Amino acid sequence: MQVHVVGAGIAGLAAAIRLAIRGHQVCLFDSQERPGGKMSQIQKAGYRFDTGPSLFTMPQYVDALFEAAGKDPRDYYRYERLDEICRYFWNDGTELRAKGDSESFALEVERVLGVPSKRTKKILAQARHKYEVTGRIFLEKPLNRWSTWFSRETLMAVLQIPTLSLFSSMHQVNRRSSKNARLTQLLDRFATYNGSDPYRAPGMLTMIPHFEHGIGAFYPEGGIYSIAQALHRLALDLGVEMRLSTQVDEILHDEHRAQGVRVGEEVIPADVVICNMDIHFAYRQLLPRLKKPERILRRERSSSAIIFYWGVGESLPELELHNIFFAEDYAAEFQALSEGRLHEDPTVYVNRTSSKTPADAPEGKSNLFVMINAPSGTDRDWEQLVADSRKRILAKLSDALGRELAPLLEVEEVLDPRGIESKMHSFAGALYGSSSNSSFAAFFRHANQSRQLSDLYFCGGSVHPGGGIPLALLSAALVDRLIAQEQ
Ligand SMILES: Cc1cc2nc3c(=O)[nH]c(=O)nc-3n(C[C@H](O)[C@H](O)[C@H](O)COP(=O)(O)OP(=O)(O)OC[C@H]3O[C@@H](n4cnc5c(N)ncnc54)[C@H](O)[C@@H]3O)c2cc1C
Numbered sequence: 001m002q003v004h005v006v007g008a009g010i011a012g013l014a015a016a017i018r019l020a021i022r023g024h025q026v027c028l029f030d031s032q033e034r035p036g037g038k039m040s041q042i043q044k045a046g047y048r049f050d051t052g053p054s055l056f057t058m059p060q061y062v063d064a065l066f067e068a069a070g071k072d073p074r075d076y077y078r079y080e081r082l083d084e085i086c087r088y089f090w091n092d093g094t095e096l097r098a099k100g101d102s103e104s105f106a107l108e109v110e111r112v113l114g115v116p117s118k119r120t121k122k123i124l125a126q127a128r129h130k131y132e133v134t135g136r137i138f139l140e141k142p143l144n145r146w147s148t149w150f151s152r153e154t155l156m157a158v159l160q161i162p163t164l165s166l167f168s169s170m171h172q173v174n175r176r177s178s179k180n181a182r183l184t185q186l187l188d189r190f191a192t193y194n195g196s197d198p199y200r201a202p203g204m205l206t207m208i209p210h211f212e213h214g215i216g217a218f219y220p221e222g223g224i225y226s227i228a229q230a231l232h233r234l235a236l237d238l239g240v241e242m243r244l245s246t247q248v249d250e251i252l253h254d255e256h257r258a259q260g261v262r263v264g265e266e267v268i269p270a271d272v273v274i275c276n277m278d279i280h281f282a283y284r285q286l287l288p289r290l291k292k293p294e295r296i297l298r299r300e301r302s303s304s305a306i307i308f309y310w311g312v313g314e315s316l317p318e319l320e321l322h323n324i325f326f327a328e329d330y331a332a333e334f335q336a337l338s339e340g341r342l343h344e345d346p347t348v349y350v351n352r353t354s355s356k357t358p359a360d361a362p363e364g365k366s367n368l369f370v371m372i373n374a375p376s377g378t379d380r381d382w383e384q385l386v387a388d389s390r391k392r393i394l395a396k397l398s399d400a401l402g403r404e405l406a407p408l409l410e411v412e413e414v415l416d417p418r419g420i421e422s423k424m425h426s427f428a429g430a431l432y433g434s435s436s437n438s439s440f441a442a443f444f445r446h447a448n449q450s451r452q453l454s455d456l457y458f459c460g461g462s463v464h465p466g467g468g469i470p471l472a473l474l475s476a477a478l479v480d481r482l483i484a485q486e487q
Contacts, residue, residue, distance in 0.1 A: 009037025036228030195302025311411030353405025
């Protein structure tokens with residue numbers, strides 16, 4: 001079959017690879033000049049920055065693509081498991097170094113926060129239990145198929161409902177299980193993994209720490225962008241035709257099935273079309289004649305962010321690869337975000353890849369990716385909000401590091417929700433598609449297959465099972481399986 005994939009984000013690349021492995025002719029279109037979508041990079045004055053994702057979990061989903069193609073993933077990219085996953089800082093100078101293995105993490109939590117290690121280990125065991133009971137159903141299967149609901153796994157999950165925290169918020173579960181305000185805050189922050197609010201997100205998401213502390217957090221040699229480069233190489237090796245710098249203007253179809261794409265005046269027929277574009281823009285721009293699934297498109301978006309890419313003229317060894325400087329009042333921060341405002345004392349995430357890849361900054365200097373949560377939506381005074389945030393972040397980091405950062409800045413680039421929408425093609429600047437702030441969010445994500453047209457499929461962070469590298473990759477695997485079943 002001739003398969004067209006619209007969008008070479010991580011899911012589009014993965015879908016193209018999977019379909020090429022099955023022996024189909026695959027053509028991958030992207031409007032940008034390089035593949036990877038949100039997974040991109042900036043190079044400036046000797047500094048390199050990953051622009052989008054910075055945390056790499058579940059590398060097995062990337063490796064699986066190479067293995068399915070009969071290749072050794074290590075011939076394409078390499079990664080290490082992080083010994084120290086994240087360094088947490090509070091305003092009063094408290095610092096906690098979160099180790100990857102749960103035993104050391106629990107001991108560090110006991111040493112710094114005074115929470116008995118047994119309690120932390122129990123929390124991580126509960127996270128693992130929730131993942132094992134529900135993970136495969138909600139992440140690895142299509143939710144619009146009866147076979148998903150009438151399976152042994154689903155029956156087992158139903159029997160486990162009392163243990164899944166379905167009727168409490170993440171924050172309520174974390175507060176009850178940790179009995180410690182700072183450990184609660186640390187556990188609550190895992191809601192931001194998919195752009196949610198811990199005070200509203202369902203308690204079932206307390207499974208997320210298992211991804212880091214059970215399965216592990218990883219660092220790809222050369223930074224996250226090396227994953228996109230590796231997948232690009234694999235796609236080319238498998239004979240995928242790459243049409244970069246090529247914007248698709250329409251997905252062509254008759255009343256029943258997708259028939260190809262239109263690029264400007266050029267009509268390019270296909271047997272199957274896979275759309276990796278944000279679902280919102282896909283319906284509004286590429287499928288103008290189809291009925292819009294408004295209930296899905298109107299769902300609340302995930303949070304967005306303001307990001308500063310700073311080249312700093314010092315090595316800053318007190319910073320690890322991942323660092324979080326917490327807000328004093330987390331509840332007030334999320335309250336502000338839910339009202340479309342920014343809190344005056346924001347939680348600041350700092351990623352410093354030069355701690356792992358010294359070539360990412362000139363010698364003795366460091367490359368900082370500095371991010372705060374922001375409400376999605378482009379219709380605010382972002383000029384002013386960015387200027388205010390810059391001042392607050394510089395003050396907070398300078399305080400924590402004990403020296404003024406502003407005079408050390410050599411390079412600066414900024415991204416806010418407007419740029420995330422226009423440059424990264426993400427509706428309202430949302431980082432992860434629709435939000436997971438309700439217990440039913442999973443059921444309101446767009447399915448991986450069109451209900452209206454046969455031969456039209458959807459993958460990527462704005463459709464089932466959701467945003468983030470691992471889930472985007474799973475969406476491509478689901479599309480591949482659905483197409484194979486239809487043949
Ligand atoms: C700032 C930020 C931080 C993040 N942090 C993390 C993290 O730490 N860990 C993590 O796992 N995830 C993170 N994410 C989320 C993760 O990056 C995304 O979920 C994932 O990359 C989405 O991939 P995707 O396949 O949906 O495609 P996207 O990356 O959205 O790519 C879609 C592609 O479609 C192309 N396109 C759009 N319209 C057209 C058209 N008409 N014609 C042709 N091409 C088109 C675009 O150019 C783009 O290349 C982050 C995201 C952002 C923005």
